[in-house]
Amino acid sequence: MTAATMPRKNRTFRIDERLIDGLAQVARLKNMSANKYMEDLLLKICKDEGVLPADALPLGETRGGDRTATDEASS
Numbered sequence: 001m002t003a004a005t006m007p008r009k010n011r012t013f014r015i016d017e018r019l020i021d022g023l024a025q026v027a028r029l030k031n032m033s034a035n036k037y038m039e040d041l042l043l044k045i046c047k048d049e050g051v052l053p054a055d056a057l058p059l060g061e062t063r064g065g066d067r068t069a070t071d072e073a074s075s
Helices: 017-029 034-046
Strands: none
Touching: 017 034
16 A cells, blocks of 8 residues: 555544643644644654654645646636
């Protein structure tokens, strides 16, 4: 399964509120959503620990379908 076809899962974790607030602040400073920032951090950790291959790619944007396709009707 490629990154483009890999589904995302919703999961609930109990995390210290200070960490959630800190994560949101850092994500804002990096102009990222907290979800995207956390996903990037966890991907890096999993790659560093050897749980995922070093060449594993993030899923990328999946909302709204394929945004790389051109819409000739709008041009």
